[in-house]
Amino acid sequence: MSSSRSDHTANRRPLTRERILDVAIALIEHDGPEALSMRRLGAALGVEGMAIYHHFAGREDLLGAIAERLLEPLDDLEQRSDWREDCHDFATTLREVAVQRPATFRLVGMQPLGEVLLLPVERLLGTLVEAGFEPVTALAIYRATISYARGYALAEVTGFTVDAAGGSGLERLQALRPDAFPVLAGRAGELAELDPDRAFRLGLDALLRGLEGPEGAAR
């Protein structure tokens, strides 16, 4: 009897916030964002769903922690010499995170960044203020940068209107009446060749180029 009992006790690594988060992210990426339920996550951990509540206050708390974990790379950004480069790195890293874990980003990508990772925000604002921007202007630039990056990443992980991956999306467009949709339907093939990396950089570069520098040009 002792051998059968050990099934759900011994030889089972104990639950940890970290392990829960890793398994949760793996589960989401494997089965989709809607597959994350307390019970199914518990099952993936070899445990009953309620056991998770000893490590997280509830589903909301769990989602917040998942977001935190996912966005950790933003904590490791190094300061560069130019504020535009810092904005560029911030935006690019945010999108990379999304592309690497698209299902997870779909699930948690709308949470306010400030409730999840305040430090990277503070650092970027600090860079901008040091570069000579008024704090209020620095905040506006930060918002513009993160809005573009997150908006692009969300669109990418939920599926572009015209998806470079082609597949059913392209066929759906080509099935439209070409007289009503001369570009979307008539040029669908060309459109599908747009590289998502290139498009992201094009918009980001335009945004940063278009932003005016601080008034007192020197430090």
Added chain:
Amino acid sequence: MSSSRSDHTANRRPLTRERILDVAIALIEHDGPEALSMRRLGAALGVEGMAIYHHFAGREDLLGAIAERLLEPLDDLEQRSDWREDCHDFATTLREVAVQRPATFRLVGMQPLGEVLLLPVERLLGTLVEAGFEPVTALAIYRATISYARGYALAEVTGFTVDAAGGSGLERLQALRPDAFPVLAGRAGELAELDPDRAFRLGLDALLRGLEGPEGAAR
């Protein structure tokens, strides 16, 4: 007896896709995005939840139709003389829709635009191609515009890290250790004065200014 029976039959306006959508949006704005369930929507319509299935195939279909309804103003955009102005109008209208119905936008704002409103997309692409852009470049410019606008709008309706509305958000920031967060905590008061309208325009103008025009400058 005929009088009591009439309660759930006569004198009750019949269900319509249109009426369901209007009541759904009102319900969402009044009670929050998580309040939209088939049963509660039915109750708000004076009907059992299952009745809705005679007008929509299911929850997904309903959400799609809500998005369509919400984004209808994008259909009414007039063509302007300059492609930058068209992009500007598109982005601004998208954000206005979000600001006017923030809870609804939170619920449906991540759906791919092309599955909901293809016409405005086609028109904007058409404008850009007419202005001399290659279709592929037109698509990149469209993506950049909508990514920024939607990303900004989503951030706005889910709550900025630093919220101009002040309230608990500002207090939360001021409670941070000012040595660790010199800008976010130390300048929280100044930051809270950033007008969301102004910040949106600042980023949008920068983005459009930074985009290069079509190679052959003339038509």
Added chain:
DNA sequence: GTGTAAATATTACGCCGTAAACTTCACGTT
């Protein structure tokens, strides 16, 4: 060993989306 606190399991409740079967009603045909 035994007591104690933490981790996990069990049970239960109300809400969710929706499939299926049933009832009611409006209306065109005869």
Added chain:
DNA sequence: AACGTGAAGTTTACGGCGTAATATTTACAC
């Protein structure tokens, strides 16, 4: 006027959800 028909709404039912409350097990200090 009677009736068939199809659409609209209701009722019932099922499995899954988040989580509160309670019970059980485990690991460890003494």
